[in-house]
Amino acid sequence: MKHCFFALALLPFVVPSLAARYPLSDNIVGTAFLNTFDFQAIADPTHGRVNYVDQATAQSQNLTFASADSFVLRTDFKTRLNPGGPGRNSVRIRSKKVYTTHVAVFNIRHMPQGCGTWPAVWETNEPSWPNGGEIDILEGVNDQGPNAATLHTNAGCTMPASRAQTGTSGQLDCNAAVNGNTGCNVFSNDARSYGPTFNTNGGGWYAVERTSTFIKVWFWSRNDAAVPADVKDGASAVNTDSWGTPAAYFPNTSCDIPQHFNQHNIIINLTLCGDWAGSVYPGSSGCPSTCVDFVDNNPSSFVNAYFDFASLTVYS
Numbered sequence: 520m521k522h523c524f525f526a527l528a529l530l531p532f533v534v535p536s537l538a539a540r541y542p543l544s545d546n547i548v549g550t551a552f553l554n555t556f557d558f559q560a561i562a563d564p565t566h567g568r569v570n571y572v573d574q575a576t577a578q579s580q581n582l583t584f585a586s587a588d589s590f591v592l593r594t595d596f597k598t599r600l601n602p603g604g605p606g607r608n609s610v611r612i613r614s615k616k617v618y619t620t621h622v623a624v625f626n627i628r629h630m631p632q633g634c635g636t637w638p639a640v641w642e643t644n645e646p647s648w649p650n651g652g653e654i655d656i657l658e659g660v661n662d663q664g665p666n667a668a669t670l671h672t673n674a675g676c677t678m679p680a681s682r683a684q685t686g687t688s689g690q691l692d693c694n695a696a697v698n699g700n701t702g703c704n705v706f707s708n709d710a711r712s713y714g715p716t717f718n719t720n721g722g723g724w725y726a727v728e729r730t731s732t733f734i735k736v737w738f739w740s741r742n743d744a745a746v747p748a749d750v751k752d753g754a755s756a757v758n759t760d761s762w763g764t765p766a767a768y769f770p771n772t773s774c775d776i777p778q779h780f781n782q783h784n785i786i787i788n789l790t791l792c793g794d795w796a797g798s799v800y801p802g803s804s805g806c807p808s809t810c811v812d813f814v815d816n817n818p819s820s821f822v823n824a825y826f827d828f829a830s831l832t833v834y835s
């Protein structure tokens with residue numbers, strides 16, 4: 520009893536406050552991506568006009584290029600495709616490690632652009648999807664910004680209409696079974712957050728913070744005066760309390776985070792056409808022809824369909 524009372528009395532002092540300070544756990548730069556991610560030569564789950572290749576093929580065709588300070592992932596931009604054959608070669612990589620509570624900072628110099636492209640930087644647990652949840656950090660199609668940060672879950676996770684975020688809420692129900700897996704999406708208010716405009720501004724930083732009570736996504740363009748020093752410097756610890764209002768805020772108001780999200784891999788994929796990019800093509804994008812025909816016959820249009828990562832730092 521005495522012991523118990525003592526412990527309880529101390530609780531407010533010994534339990535660390537929820538100050539959002541995280542130490543560095545993974546500093547992934549250049550060639551380190553090759554050891555920390557697996558290349559997934561799988562059939563595209565989203566039915567894209569794409570052929571995901573293994574690491575040896577990706578490296579031999581230079582679809583993956585790693586140097587001391589750069590990690591590039593791209594689609595093939597040289598081959599005219601046989602309409603009856605496989606899609607355009609591309610890459611999909613998944614982190615070997617899994618994460619629950621963590622912060623991940625993606626320092627991206629260039630993201631894939633071009634008609635038909637559907638790039639994504641996201642986190643999920645594939646075998647248990649959608650029960651283990653999905654967090655889309657950077658995603659879009661056909662060069663059409665702004666970025667949408669989105670959660671996809673099973674039933675029972677919804678977001679409040681009014682939230683402390685700079686972005687604009689779309690659907691509030693995160694349930695993947697609602698409206699063709701739209702998810703609860705939040706559109707960035709920064710035109711530099713996606714596609715050609717992201718690239719002409721030198722790219723920038725995407726960051727996600729996941730805790731047991733909320734998920735937040737931030738974006739800072741390369742020359743944004745508001746980029747926090749610990750983000751910019753790839754510091755050995757970060758304090759998200761000083762990062763300002765996130766672009767997207769997903770609180771636990773009516774979504775029990777640990778119940779809907781389990782251990783996630785980080786996935787970076789670049790597909791073409793498919794369920795989303797293909798279904799809205801050309802839409803208001805101004806893209807020519809049909810998506811599949813365009814991908815098959817215009818290899819040189821994919822010369823800018825690449826990611827260039829300066830780093831990925833994970834804090835947990």
Ligand SMILES: *[C@@H]1O[C@H](CO)[C@@H](O)[C@H](O)[C@H]1NC(C)=O
Nearest residue numbers: 580581582583584591593825
């Ligand atoms: C491979 O890709 C990198 C990055 O885009 C580029 O700098 C390099 O010149 C390419 N190498 C060849 C042989 O094309």
Ligand SMILES: *[C@@H]1O[C@H](CO)[C@@H](O)[C@H](O)[C@H]1NC(C)=O
Nearest residue numbers: 731732733771772774775776
């Ligand atoms: C939501 O998060 C707050 C802390 O931000 C916590 O006090 C509360 O218990 C959480 N609610 C649920 C349903 O998990």
Ligand SMILES: CC(=O)N[C@H]1CO[C@H](CO)[C@@H](O)[C@@H]1O
Nearest residue numbers: 563565639641655658788790
């Ligand atoms: C082909 C592929 O893996 N597509 C995935 C890319 O990323 C999004 C997440 O933003 C997934 O929903 C797709 O399944």
